[in-house]
Amino acid sequence: MQIVDELKKQTKAADLALAAGRKRQSPRTGFVHHFAPDETVTDTIPIYENFCFALALFRHKTGDSVSEGKELIERLLAFQSPDGSFPIYLHDYPRCWDSLMPLKIASLLTILTRRFSPVLGEDLREKIDGSLCLLKKAAEKRRLEKPYSPLWENRFLACTGQPTVPIDTTSFSAQEWGEWLLTAQIANDQGPFSIPYHRELEAFVGIPPEQERGEPCPHPIEWVLADAILSPRLLRDHPSQLLCAPLFPVENSPELLPNPALYIKEDTIRLLWKGKSLHSLFAKASRIEKKENEIDLFFDLNGDMQIQREDLFEATLFLDHSSETQIFIEEKRGTLFRLNETISVQTPSLSFDLRFELLEGKGDFCGHIFRSNRPTQTACKGSLLYEAYDWQIGLRTLRRSADCRVRIALKITTD
Amino acid sequence: MKQKGWIALDIDGTITLDKYSVPQPVIDYLGSLSRSGWRIALATGRPYAFASMALSKFDFPYIFLAQNGSAALEMPGAKPLFKNYLSPSILRTVEEAYEGIDSDFVIYAGYEKGDYCYWRPHRLSNEDLEYLDDLQKRQKEIWRAVESYETIENDFPLIKCFGPASRMKKVADRLRSCELFEVAAIRDPFHDGYQILLVTEKSVSKGDALKKVFALMGRGERVIAAGDDENDISLFQVADIKIAMSHAPESLQEKADLIAPPTQDCGIIHALQMVLNANR
Numbered sequence: 243m244q245i246v247d248e249l250k251k252q253t254k255a256a257d258l259a260l261a262a263g264r265k266r267q268s269p270r271t272g273f274v275h276h277f278a279p280d281e282t283v284t285d286t287i288p289i290y291e292n293f294c295f296a297l298a299l300f301r302h303k304t305g306d307s308v309s310e311g312k313e314l315i316e317r318l319l320a321f322q323s324p325d326g327s328f329p330i331y332l333h334d335y336p337r338c339w340d341s342l343m344p345l346k347i348a349s350l351l352t353i354l355t356r357r358f359s360p361v362l363g364e365d366l367r368e369k370i371d372g373s374l375c376l377l378k379k380a381a382e383k384r385r386l387e388k389p390y391s392p393l394w395e396n397r398f399l400a401c402t403g404q405p406t407v408p409i410d411t412t413s414f415s416a417q418e419w420g421e422w423l424l425t426a427q428i429a430n431d432q433g434p435f436s437i438p439y440h441r442e443l444e445a446f447v448g449i450p451p452e453q454e455r456g457e458p459c460p461h462p463i464e465w466v467l468a469d470a471i472l473s474p475r476l477l478r479d480h481p482s483q484l485l486c487a488p489l490f491p492v493e494n495s496p497e498l499l500p501n502p503a504l505y506i507k508e509d510t511i512r513l514l515w516k517g518k519s520l521h522s523l524f525a526k527a528s529r530i531e532k533k534e535n536e537i538d539l540f541f542d543l544n545g546d547m548q549i550q551r552e553d554l555f556e557a558t559l560f561l562d563h564s565s566e567t568q569i570f571i572e573e574k575r576g577t578l579f580r581l582n583e584t585i586s587v588q589t590p591s592l593s594f595d596l597r598f599e600l601l602e603g604k605g606d607f608c609g610h611i612f613r614s615n616r617p618t619q620t621a622c623k624g625s626l627l628y629e630a631y632d633w634q635i636g637l638r639t640l641r642r643s644a645d646c647r648v649r650i651a652l653k654i655t656t657d
Numbered sequence: 658m659k660q661k662g663w664i665a666l667d668i669d670g671t672i673t674l675d676k677y678s679v680p681q682p683v684i685d686y687l688g689s690l691s692r693s694g695w696r697i698a699l700a701t702g703r704p705y706a707f708a709s710m711a712l713s714k715f716d717f718p719y720i721f722l723a724q725n726g727s728a729a730l731e732m733p734g735a736k737p738l739f740k741n742y743l744s745p746s747i748l749r750t751v752e753e754a755y756e757g758i759d760s761d762f763v764i765y766a767g768y769e770k771g772d773y774c775y776w777r778p779h780r781l782s783n784e785d786l787e788y789l790d791d792l793q794k795r796q797k798e799i800w801r802a803v804e805s806y807e808t809i810e811n812d813f814p815l816i817k818c819f820g821p822a823s824r825m826k827k828v829a830d831r832l833r834s835c836e837l838f839e840v841a842a843i844r845d846p847f848h849d850g851y852q853i854l855l856v857t858e859k860s861v862s863k864g865d866a867l868k869k870v871f872a873l874m875g876r877g878e879r880v881i882a883a884g885d886d887e888n889d890i891s892l893f894q895v896a897d898i899k900i901a902m903s904h905a906p907e908s909l910q911e912k913a914d915l916i917a918p919p920t921q922d923c924g925i926i927h928a929l930q931m932v933l934n935a936n937r
Binding site: 302303304305308309358360361362363364 | 897898899901903910913914915916917918927928931932934935936937
């Protein structure tokens with residue numbers, strides 16, 4: 243019990259933010275060096291992430307970390323462009339490509355002045371106040387040129403001390419939830435919120451986020467909502483942990499979600515379940531129907547088939563590749579299957595069967611199980627370009643009539 | 658000289674780790690702050706007699722808030738400012754809170770009576786007796802064994818309950834439920850797993866006592882508070898700038914603006930220097 247409590251203490255989102263910053267901090271420049279699209283690039287200095295790092299230093303609250311945070315803020319403020327905004331990367335100065343940057347930085351500085359005013363010192367406080375004034379003007383100018391989306395309009399209202407307006411959060415992605423939480427905190431809205439977060443899986447179970455290698459890409463709200471960050475997925479170092487720095491714990495209305503967590507919306511299905519890693523099954527179909535014991539994925543194969551590489555597999559789904567996953571075709575190992583054969587996927591915590599059926603039309607199809615990547619995979623860059631993190635289980639079209647309908651029947655056999 | 662405000666500090670674990678003295682650099686630094694226009698308040702769960710041993714070298718003016726704020730004294734000189742004591746009539750309620758619990762509580766008589774402590778040895782187990790023997794030696798208090806608390810006629814500042822954390826939780830829950838007392842739980846740094854409950858008048862806390870001091874002497878521009886345990890949360894509630902020690906519980910550190918370096922390194926000096934420089 244004591245060990246768990248100790249672990250809880252060590253793995254707060256703010257501590258992870260500080261650790262992620264320290265890991266990317268250059269001993270030469272003192273700045274965090276990071277390039278979001280490619281972690282191997284270390285010469286760029288992102289301004290927003292550096293402000294986040296400074297906030298993480300302040301949140302650590304020790305004399306040394308606060309002094310370092312103050313120095314970093316002073317250095318970053320020097321890169322405010324004459325129009326009030328900040329560049330995405332320090333070397334871009336004075337060009338500011340991100341039109342939302344004034345609101346993003348204003349949010350961090352607002353939190354800084356509200357929460358850490360007693361240790362800022364008068365000089366720095368004055369500089370921050372001056373910077374905030376310019377940022378708000380730049381944000382107002384951008385707003386007049388082009389209205390903000392409701393999410394960012396609310397951020398603008400919160401940063402300028404105006405009441406926020408109601409917003410529909412039902413189809414927020416994990417990233418949008420993170421931004422909304424920050425807005426709510428600035429507007430002193432304590433919640434509770436209704437974030438689709440699965441406590442046992444320590445995962446966002448709303449709109450499926452991108453896949454990063456074998457697991458869903460972690461997002462700041464997952465670190466913030468975790469009671470104790472214990473899953474290997476969230477404990478692993480990640481640059482997005484830096485973005486937790488401005489997020490403080492919030493109350494999320496507790497909802498007990500089943501394991502596995504099923505997400506179905508229109509044409510998308512994702513099943514998430516716990517194992518050594520966070521397993522997932524993902525597919526996009528024409529229509530998905532959930533019955534009592536089965537989920538049907540319908541694929542309408544309309545028009546003539548196009549012989550292009552990406553069109554060969556017209557009914558397909560993706561499953562993360564893991565050492566604890568076993569796949570059988572009619573109870574035997576294999577990689578080729580036919581229509582109406584049962585494909586069993588077995589993991590220690592969940593097993594399910596899949597059956598591909600031709601409901602309408604005529605054609606010849608061949609089923610394949612092979613290593614691949616789902617379309618939302620983000621890791622395949624640089625040295626990882628040819629890595630495959632998923633099993634693709636799909637039906638390859640050999641020939642077919644113009645109007646075919648294929649069904650994949652998914653039946654969970656154990657849980 | 659213009660009054661700059663107040664620096665309100667907990668004693669044990671904040672300015673010293675030694676029960677009987679405060680490091681000279683801390684005394685010198687607080688003295689220099691006092692001379693530069695800051696008013697100093699020292700707040701503790703300890704009785705006056707015990708705390709005054711540690712504070713014997715303080716030669717500058719300060720306010721002493723004894724027993725979690727049950728009494729305030731203007732120092733040096735020990736001039737009483739105010740006190741807020743419990744009436745003997747509440748003892749029945751405390752006895753009820755101990756129903757089914759094989760242990761007992763002790764009562765402090767107050768600084769006016771030399772801070773002696775009433776206790777009932779016959780109600781205590783051998784384990785509790787050993788613990789109290791150790792506590793008594795550590796705190797160098799005068800203890801008076803009595804058969805019954807019914808003989809206590811005068812108001813008194815504090816009841817102290819002690820024991821393993823699970824037992825103390827039960828007692829604290831019962832005492833809090835009757836809404837007659839302020840119950841502050843602190844861990845005993847010398848006895849692993851042991852907790853001490855400081856039971857005082859409902860409105861008594863370090864923070865409330867400090868507010869009363871402000872009403873009498875003025876608040877000044879800024880209030881800086883520092884502490885290391887749950888009973889310092891009330892101090893934080895009346896302060897503008899809050900410093901928690903590095904060993905303070907999470908609940909206190911969360912509320913703090915700054916976490917001071919360890920007490921053994923005179924961390925309070927560094928922390929105060931930092932916030933004072935920032936707010937010059």
